[in-house]
Amino acid sequence: MRSFRPALLLMALVSSLFMAACGSSSTASVPAGCTPPTGVDTTKLSLVSAGKLTVATDASYPPQENKDPATSSIIGLEPDLVKEFAKRLCLTPNIQDAKFDSILTGITAATPGNQNYDMSLSAFTITSARLKQVDMIPYFTAGESLLVASGNPKNIKSKNDLCGLAVAVEAGTVEEAEIKLVEGSSTPPVLNGAGGACVKNPVKLQSLGTQDQVIQALQNGSVDATYQDSPVSGYYNKKAGGNFVEITTVSPAPEGIVVRKDNTPFESAIKAVLKAMQSDGTYDSILKTWGLSNGTCTLDSACATGAPTA
Known part of the structure; x- marks a missing residue:
């Protein structure tokens, strides 16, 4: 017959909860030799997973994002931007394929650090309706x-x-x-x-x-x-x-990077990195790689300060 041992079960439960709590820490550990941008404290970003930048994208929207038929890896303008964001924040990019109409909920659900994604780059047009749910950082026009x-x-x-x-x-x-x-x-x-x-x-x-x-x-x-x-x-x-x-x-x-409204340190860090990428030419280079230079939208340009489309 199967035996039931409450004491052992309780110990196992406590142990598993402790390990889960340790494993779900949302602070980012900075890799040796990597220095985040000035003013960015990666321990205060309330990340979904420590040391990772978890980003949702619907990988069926080329040339902005799609799966490489040969490797099944997610490629395109936005994955390349995500990789650069992660690199400069001393994080590992974690790009997740998601159904487009589920992404906003995956970002806004739960408390900071307990949602499904830290942000999304997935050709989200900036609209008044979306701005009621999330903040959107302009980065492209289409x-x-x-x-x-x-x-x-x-x-x-x-x-x-x-x-x-x-x-x-x-x-x-x-x-x-x-x-x-x-x-x-x-x-x-x-x-x-x-x-x-x-x-x-x-x-x-x-x-x-x-x-x-x-x-x-x-x-x-x-x-x-x-x-x-x-x-x-x-x-x-x-x-x-x-x-x-x-x-x-x-x-x-304008299209926008989707972030939570209640995670100011994270949003400020993304804006700082985007501005740096646009200042040093990296942003322009990535757009050119994908033949999308005509979609340029920098943070200090008119497209970034204009009203949402609807």
Whole structure:
């Protein structure tokens, strides 16, 4: 028969709790020979994991972030920026692939140091709705555009031409919130909502889990158009040999690094590192590597001080 030993069980429980508490320390130990930026105390950053910079990204949004088919490692503009942030803060980068519409909750949940991620770089457009939940540090600008099949068979020229058509977007994006009313994200009127251009003939919206699925829907004829950020449209059109038609709908707007509102030491450290990267040319070099120099947005420029898009 199985024996039950309360004393041993209690000792094991206490021991496991003690070890868990030690293992979940959120202070960062600085590697030998590495000096954080002046004024940054890495022991006060309330990190998810000691010594690591844990960052969420939806790795299906190239060229900003996607998985390398050969290695499955996450590559792109934003992973390269994350690695530079970690290097300068004397931390190890811990980039985690996450569903886009789950990232904000993963950052804001629980108390500082007990959330899922320290921050996110994942092409988050800065909007008034998002700023109610998190702080966002401007670092890039991107417009929005539609992709349609070769020859543009539906003669789509603007968003208002999407009425009655099948359109795919990635769930949780601003593009989704421009078509249907999304609580906490949309700013009315939206295309399918009251006062919207398509309220009488709604867009047949497909909100999909990843951008790869969005593009696949266009390739297999399931939808008439896809709607996403312009750099992403350009990437997939080039990958398809120029067989899509790209239709610009929205001028470039700032995107932001997502951080908690209640972790000032961490946010200040990220801003300090970003400013240093922009001052010494590292930031420009990373954007150039990914062909995204036209998305430059420095902390002291107009794009960083402008109003959110919605």
